[in-house]
Structures are given as C-alpha cells and as structure tokens.
Amino acid sequence: MADVKLTDVGKTYGGTVEVLKGINLDIGKGELVVFVGPSGCGKSTLLRMIAGLEKITAGTLEIDGQVVNDVPPSERGIAMVFQSYALYPHMTVFDNMAFALRLAKKSEDEVKEAVHAAAEKLQLTNFLDRLPKALSGGQRQRVAIGRSIVRDPKVYLFDEPLSNLDAALRVATRLQIAQLKEQMPESTMVYVTHDQVEAMTLATRIVVLAGGGVAQVGPPLDLYERPENEFVAQFIGSPKMNILPGKIVGTGEHTTIEMDGGGRAVSSVPSTDALMGASVNVGVRPEDFVAAGEGDYIYEGKVGITEALGEVTLLYFDAPAGEDPTIGKLAGIHQGLRGQVTRLTADPAKVHVFKDGVSLLYPDGKNVMVEPH
Amino acid sequence: MHPAIQGLITIVIGVGGCIGYFYFSNQFLDKVLFPARGPNAGRNINRANMIRPWLFLFPAIVALGLYLAYPVVETLRLSVTERIPGGGSEFVGFANYAQMFSEPKFWEAMRNNMLWLIIVPAFSTAFGLLAAQLTDRISWGNVAKSIIFMPMAISFVGAAVIWKLVYDTRPEGQDQIGILNAFWVAMGGDPQTWLTIPYLNSILLMIVLIWIQTGFAMVILSAALRGIPEETIEAAIVDGANPFQIFFKIKVPQIMGTIVVVWTTITLVVLKVFDIVFAMTNGQWQTQVLANYMYDKLFRANDWGVGSASAIVIMLLVTPILVWNVHNARKEMR
Structure with a gap:
C-alpha cells in the first residue's frame, strides 16, 4: 500500500485552457481522501490524472515514492471504479473480474482464487456466470468494485461511484464501501463525489476543489467547524451557511x-x-x-x-x-x-x-x- | 421531341399521378363512399378510417405483387416446365434441375459463388473494420472515410470498367496501360493477360466487389465503434490491456452484432453478383457465377427451364441468410 503525492500538479488543455493549477496534496497510506467541489471544478480530471487516463501537464505525481507521470495506468498500481460501472458487457461477472489478472498472465488457479475471494467479500458468488445486463444497478457497482479488488492495487480510485444509483441503494452501497475500507485498512483510496453526505461520512480527509485549485484540505468536521474561506463555509453544510x-x-x-x-x-x-x-x-x-x-x-x-x-x-x-x-x-x-x-x-x-x-x-x-x- | 423534355414530362406525370392518386382516392372515400354526414356520419368515419391504410398501401402492394411475388411463382413454374417445339410448354418435373446439376459449368459457378461468399464478405468487413478503427481518432479521418466510401457511389458496371483498365493487357513491346501490368513489368515480369488465368482471375474480380463494399462496411462499423461506451475502454486501459487487446477483446465483441449484420448484408450482395462478372469476363476462363449462369441460360441459350431452375437455386441460397440478416438487424435496433 502506498501514499500518493502531488506536487504543483496542473492541467492545461490545448496549451491555453487551464483547468487545474498548483495542486499540492499528500495522501497518506490507508487514507480515504474525498475530492469534492462544484461541477466543472476539475475533481474528476484530477482523479483521471492520478489514474493516468489524462496527461499531467505540470508538476509531478508520485505513488509510493516513485514519480509516475509517464508510467502507463496499468503499471501505476491503481484500480479505478467508474461512474457508469464500465463493465465489459460481453463478459460474465467472473470474466469481468478476471480480465486484468488474465492480461497479467496469472495462472488460471490464481485467477479463480482471487475472483472468488473478491466475490465472497461483495456477495457476488451467486452471480459469477451472469452477464452484466442481468444484474441490478447495485450489483453492477459491486462487480465494478470487485474488479478493482482482485487486482490488489496500491491505490483505489472511485469516480462518483454511487451517482447512478437510486437514493436507498446509494446509502446501502455507501455503507458497503465504508465496510470495505474497514476490511482493508492498509489500502489508500481516492474518492470523487459531488455528494456532501458521501464526503462527510466516508472521508478521513476532504479536499475541496474550486476555481482550479485546492480551497481547503482537512478532516470532514474541521471543514465544517473551521472553514478557511467563505467558499468552503458555504460549500460544506446544507442548507448553506x-x-x-x-x-x-x-x-x-x-x-x-x-x-x-x-x-x-x-x-x-x-x-x-x-x-x-x-x-x-x-x-x-x-x-x-x-x-x-x-x-x-x-x-x-x-x-x-x-x-x-x-x-x-x-x-x-x-x-x-x-x-x-x-x-x-x-x-x-x-x-x-x-x-x-x-x-x-x-x-x-x-x-x-x-x-x-x-x-x-x-x-x-x-x-x-x-x-x- | 427532345429526350430531356420527354424525361421531364415523365417525371411530372409520374409524381403528379402519385399525388393525384392519393388526393382523389381519399376525396372519393370521404365525400362519396362514406361521407361524414347524414344519419350514419359516425359509422362512415370509422369505416373510411379502416379502409384508408389499404388505400395508401395499395400501390406498393400491387407493385410488389407484380414485380416480386408473381415472378417468384412464375419462375418456380417455369423451372419445372419445358418448351415444346412449335409453341406451348409441358410439365417435366425436376428434369431441368437434373440437367443443370449434370453440367460442369453449373458446378463451376456454384464453386465460384462459394469462394465469393467466403472471401468477399470476410475481406470487406475486415478492411471496413480496419478503416473504421484507423480513421476514428485522426484529424483527417473524415476525408479518408469519404474517399474509401466513394466507390459505393459507382455502379457495379462502372467499377468493372475501371478495374478492367487496371487489369488491361497490351501486346509485348507496347506500353502497358493497366496499372497491374505496369507494376508487373516494372518488377521484371512479362505482361500477363490477368483475367484469363483461372482462379487468380476470380480473385481479381472479387477485389472489385471488396473495393466497393469496404466503404459500406466501414461506415456502419464506424458508427458502431463510436457507440461503444468510452469508460469500458478506459477500464481496459487501467486493467492493463494493450491497444490490440482493447480492439479484439473489448471493442470487437461489443460490436459483434453489427459485424454480423454487415457480413450477412454483403453476403446477400455477393450471392447475387452478376454485373462485375458479366462486364469483365462474362464467365469465361472459369469465372462463372450463378447469376451470370442464369443470365446465360435464360437470355443467350433461351432455355427458360434451366435458367429458372438456377434462379430458384440462387433464391434458396439467399433466403436463409436474408432471414438471419433481418433477424440480427432487428435485434441490433432494440
């Protein structure tokens, strides 16, 4: 498990449009850090930069003490859970979870063991030979999480994983993620959401992003009780301050x-x-x-x-x-x-x-x- | 009269006739047959509305019946009859089929058709998929696509003429105007009469159809590729798939339904291929195909029996693929 360190990270599109600048963050081992911010603040972009799906145009990103700016996503030791689940529709649940391991040329026994262990953890054992289209939204999201667990990554990245679920399911899945974190206290997680409740309940620390930069970083209640500026003061809490x-x-x-x-x-x-x-x-x-x-x-x-x-x-x-x-x-x-x-x-x-x-x-x-x- | 004016008049009469038919037939239905007034106004409106769809369908049904359904039945009838010298015809059962099956030229056509059936859809779809994938992300992709699609706008006969020039042969000593021979000679070979070399010539004919159909396959598959959720591809990147694995394990399986539809659609075109063979070799040098064989029998040998029998064979080959194709296309639309 690892820490993630961002130093002066910035993102510019086409050389002119600057969406993120001067981001400095030190995410410790075993932390669950939540990025929140208004839509368009670049929180998903920042996550995708950590994942390696977006190029980092300024600054450095270190995972586990190693600069990974130019390391391809699969070699960064990360796993990502997407908003739309992004399950491979033509593969069964088992094959979806096994895909990364098979690409990594793991033996079929290892694959089976890892997939079954993850399925057990997420109560998916009975669905392993179903196709994603035969699953409910919550089950699909669990498969997406399972797909990242089997890879045993250093860092988990969640991109608004609950926003496609209905309210009741969202609460249930949120609890599941919290339990998952309990079971894997060593793993580092970065979580993007626009939902304050998710941020307040899950995070060890919240990063409020606004205007292309970090507005404030801190434990949830710190942000609530001691906001550093009016923006954070009004962003955290509902109705707003x-x-x-x-x-x-x-x-x-x-x-x-x-x-x-x-x-x-x-x-x-x-x-x-x-x-x-x-x-x-x-x-x-x-x-x-x-x-x-x-x-x-x-x-x-x-x-x-x-x-x-x-x-x-x-x-x-x-x-x-x-x-x-x-x-x-x-x-x-x-x-x-x-x-x-x-x-x-x-x-x-x-x-x-x-x-x-x-x-x-x-x-x-x-x-x-x-x-x- | 000037032909252009004749054409213009034909268009006016044709389009005017259609509009006139729909307008006056509806007028007749509403005003004369079931007028929406008097004691039975409500009943009349209902009846008129029950008849109206048939009024609109009538021209299409008649045209399809006359030019599609009737010929099928008539061809079936002709395929089991024989012309009697001096006029009239008689029922001969499957004699025409038996005669046809005993002809080596028929089996040559059959064999060639099967070759066409395997090679053309496979290569058209493969090249189309390749072109769709390669042009997807580049800035001049749309220009490239337009150029690849352009042969679709050329008639088969036009394409045949173009490619006949590509394969053209001039006697030794003269400049070769065919590109293929020009290359061949430049590489140090002797000029070849390409279209007379068995097996190779069939392949050369197939290339013409592949050239035409690749554009079709590319356009459909390009749309399908765009429909693949971007996040599944990103998930595959994170999972460690290389570009080839992403293409073959993530993208292609997701558009398999569309690939099947494209493949079978091209298969249907191939089974009916006639123009290219007719215009380039006319079935000589072992390039015969079923449709050209049918044309030979029907219009050159004036043997309507065997000609119709071969037409029926083509229909029997096409039908299951057509059914499957329609089935798949409907599945894709859902």
Missing part, C-alpha cells in the same frame, strides 16, 4: 461586529486592533441560529416561508429579489413564525468572521473565487 455583512466595532479575544442590517454579533474569533472598523462578513450556519430573546440579535427579518420537518423547522426570511434568503434551522416546530418579524442570534463560538472572503482564523488563507456557471 448564511453570510451577513457588518463592520468590526470591537476587537481583542472576542470580536464584535455591528451588522449592516441592524443587530450585533459577537464571535469568539480573536481579532487585532488593526481590524477596527473593517468591513467583514459574518457567517452563521442555519442550524447554529437560535431565537433571540429581548437581548442582542445578529439578524432580524420577516419569515417568508417555513418548512416544518418535525425535528426542525426551516425559516426562509424574505430577501430582495436575486439574493439568497437568510435561512434559520430551529429545533422543534415553529410554523407560527410565518409572516412574523423574527430575531435570531447564535453562540459566539459558532459565529465565523470573514474578511475579503477569508476567515479571520486563517489570515493567510486564500480567497477562492468560483465563477458562476
């Missing part, structure tokens, strides 16, 4: 912000005196909002729509046309708030402060701009 403008009026261990919409926010993020009077954005996750009593409030607005889900109620505040509404997610049932002017506040520990798109916690962080599609 509210961003409200204001001005710093108090600095020190705590930062106090006077909100442009009236109200006052206190954040446990420290600030220097130099920031006094600076225009900033306050970020509060909908689930961190609580109803404000008579005291201070961060946001005041008229509730336009309520969505009562039982355990929580979502409040959508009226917003000027074209702007995202501020959203609150309060525990319990609060349908009565519809049409009411309501004040919300939050625990200072849950209040994020961003200056020029970058969190005050990470003043050296970079502001990621994502062009709207």
Whole structure:
C-alpha cells in the first residue's frame, strides 16, 4: 500500500485552457481522501490524472515514492471504479473480474482464487456466470468494485461511484464501501463525489476543489467547524451557511461586529486592533441560529416561508429579489413564525468572521473565487 | 421531341399521378363512399378510417405483387416446365434441375459463388473494420472515410470498367496501360493477360466487389465503434490491456452484432453478383457465377427451364441468410 503525492500538479488543455493549477496534496497510506467541489471544478480530471487516463501537464505525481507521470495506468498500481460501472458487457461477472489478472498472465488457479475471494467479500458468488445486463444497478457497482479488488492495487480510485444509483441503494452501497475500507485498512483510496453526505461520512480527509485549485484540505468536521474561506463555509453544510455583512466595532479575544442590517454579533474569533472598523462578513450556519430573546440579535427579518420537518423547522426570511434568503434551522416546530418579524442570534463560538472572503482564523488563507456557471 | 423534355414530362406525370392518386382516392372515400354526414356520419368515419391504410398501401402492394411475388411463382413454374417445339410448354418435373446439376459449368459457378461468399464478405468487413478503427481518432479521418466510401457511389458496371483498365493487357513491346501490368513489368515480369488465368482471375474480380463494399462496411462499423461506451475502454486501459487487446477483446465483441449484420448484408450482395462478372469476363476462363449462369441460360441459350431452375437455386441460397440478416438487424435496433 502506498501514499500518493502531488506536487504543483496542473492541467492545461490545448496549451491555453487551464483547468487545474498548483495542486499540492499528500495522501497518506490507508487514507480515504474525498475530492469534492462544484461541477466543472476539475475533481474528476484530477482523479483521471492520478489514474493516468489524462496527461499531467505540470508538476509531478508520485505513488509510493516513485514519480509516475509517464508510467502507463496499468503499471501505476491503481484500480479505478467508474461512474457508469464500465463493465465489459460481453463478459460474465467472473470474466469481468478476471480480465486484468488474465492480461497479467496469472495462472488460471490464481485467477479463480482471487475472483472468488473478491466475490465472497461483495456477495457476488451467486452471480459469477451472469452477464452484466442481468444484474441490478447495485450489483453492477459491486462487480465494478470487485474488479478493482482482485487486482490488489496500491491505490483505489472511485469516480462518483454511487451517482447512478437510486437514493436507498446509494446509502446501502455507501455503507458497503465504508465496510470495505474497514476490511482493508492498509489500502489508500481516492474518492470523487459531488455528494456532501458521501464526503462527510466516508472521508478521513476532504479536499475541496474550486476555481482550479485546492480551497481547503482537512478532516470532514474541521471543514465544517473551521472553514478557511467563505467558499468552503458555504460549500460544506446544507442548507448553506448564511453570510451577513457588518463592520468590526470591537476587537481583542472576542470580536464584535455591528451588522449592516441592524443587530450585533459577537464571535469568539480573536481579532487585532488593526481590524477596527473593517468591513467583514459574518457567517452563521442555519442550524447554529437560535431565537433571540429581548437581548442582542445578529439578524432580524420577516419569515417568508417555513418548512416544518418535525425535528426542525426551516425559516426562509424574505430577501430582495436575486439574493439568497437568510435561512434559520430551529429545533422543534415553529410554523407560527410565518409572516412574523423574527430575531435570531447564535453562540459566539459558532459565529465565523470573514474578511475579503477569508476567515479571520486563517489570515493567510486564500480567497477562492468560483465563477458562476 | 427532345429526350430531356420527354424525361421531364415523365417525371411530372409520374409524381403528379402519385399525388393525384392519393388526393382523389381519399376525396372519393370521404365525400362519396362514406361521407361524414347524414344519419350514419359516425359509422362512415370509422369505416373510411379502416379502409384508408389499404388505400395508401395499395400501390406498393400491387407493385410488389407484380414485380416480386408473381415472378417468384412464375419462375418456380417455369423451372419445372419445358418448351415444346412449335409453341406451348409441358410439365417435366425436376428434369431441368437434373440437367443443370449434370453440367460442369453449373458446378463451376456454384464453386465460384462459394469462394465469393467466403472471401468477399470476410475481406470487406475486415478492411471496413480496419478503416473504421484507423480513421476514428485522426484529424483527417473524415476525408479518408469519404474517399474509401466513394466507390459505393459507382455502379457495379462502372467499377468493372475501371478495374478492367487496371487489369488491361497490351501486346509485348507496347506500353502497358493497366496499372497491374505496369507494376508487373516494372518488377521484371512479362505482361500477363490477368483475367484469363483461372482462379487468380476470380480473385481479381472479387477485389472489385471488396473495393466497393469496404466503404459500406466501414461506415456502419464506424458508427458502431463510436457507440461503444468510452469508460469500458478506459477500464481496459487501467486493467492493463494493450491497444490490440482493447480492439479484439473489448471493442470487437461489443460490436459483434453489427459485424454480423454487415457480413450477412454483403453476403446477400455477393450471392447475387452478376454485373462485375458479366462486364469483365462474362464467365469465361472459369469465372462463372450463378447469376451470370442464369443470365446465360435464360437470355443467350433461351432455355427458360434451366435458367429458372438456377434462379430458384440462387433464391434458396439467399433466403436463409436474408432471414438471419433481418433477424440480427432487428435485434441490433432494440
């Protein structure tokens, strides 16, 4: 098993269109790293570059300490699971899984042993002599995973493996992948998805890609609790974090912000005196909002729509046309708030402060701009 | 009258006649036969709509019946009759077939046809597949494809004339205008009359048809190759397949259905091959094929019995392949 190291990796199409630049990543042995990002951010391209299906136009890629930029895919010690499963339609499940081993001139006994072991692991033993077209979507995906397992690769690459499955099957297969990872703690996995839940539940670390670069790398809860910039803050979590403008009026261990919409926010993020009077954005996750009593409030607005889900109620505040509404997610049932002017506040520990798109916690962080599609 | 004007008038009458037929027959159906008014308006509309499809099919059914179904039955009848000197004919059972089977020329045609049957579809499909694969990813692939496809636009007789020039022979001492002889002489050989050398001449005739049919095979197979999911090929690359293994183990099996359809379609053309042989050797020097044999018997020897019998033999050979071909083509469409 191996680690994967990307140094200043970039991808340019036709010498002019730059889709990825300056990617630095160190994926440790036994990690399950998930690439997420908005569509078109290049996450699949990056995975395909690791696989060797796309040429790396800048930087170096090392697998197991060896530069593999010009090594063909089959010799990189990787296996890939494709979004569309990519099973060979004319081969039985057994032959699909055996294909790579037979190409590698393994003896038929070895092939049989490896395929049966993988089939056992994935509950495919009863389907070995079926053709892919006689399988359900979930079974096909398991065959695709089995096909990579038999090769015993150093690195597993998953390209949105669950996006062709229906919701229930997706949850089941997600659990299966998690179990698989448990069984093979030594194997390194790189997983691309646009589904946040997959990323949060499977990853040891998440890589958020945006604007052709890495926006932030870290364990899932780090990204949730301490986003380095507004982009990551809004990308991780659903509904997305509210961003409200204001001005710093108090600095020190705590930062106090006077909100442009009236109200006052206190954040446990420290600030220097130099920031006094600076225009900033306050970020509060909908689930961190609580109803404000008579005291201070961060946001005041008229509730336009309520969505009562039982355990929580979502409040959508009226917003000027074209702007995202501020959203609150309060525990319990609060349908009565519809049409009411309501004040919300939050625990200072849950209040994020961003200056020029970058969190005050990470003043050296970079502001990621994502062009709207 | 100028022939061009005659042609123009024919077109106007033909097309006008078709339009007129559909228009007036429908008018007659709706206005006179089952008018959509009066006490039985609803019933009349239903009846008119039941008849309408047949109105549209009628010309096609008549034409097919007259030019396809009737000739089959008539050929079958002729193949078991014999002309009586002085007029009329008599039933002779399988005498025509027996006579035909005893002729060495028939067996020569039969043998040649089988050779055509094996060689032409195999090479056309193979070259077509090769051309489709090789032109798939290159920038000038479409130009190459157009050139390879072009022979399809030439009639068999036209192609025969072109290739007769390629195989042309001039007496020794004169410049050879046939490319094949030009090469041959340049390589140090003596000029050959290629089309008179048995077996080789049959192959030379087959090359003409391969030249024509490769374009057809290429176009169909090229479309099929494009339909292969890209990810299965990428998966094969990751699995460690080299380009040949990808082609033979991943691509070809996935388009096998289309290959079979192309193969059988060309087989049907081959079984009926006539023009090329007729125009180039007319079956001499052991190049006879069934269709030309039939033509010889029917129109040169005026022996309608044996001629019809050979026509029936061709039909019997074609039918199972045709059925299989249609079956496969429908399977592909699903």
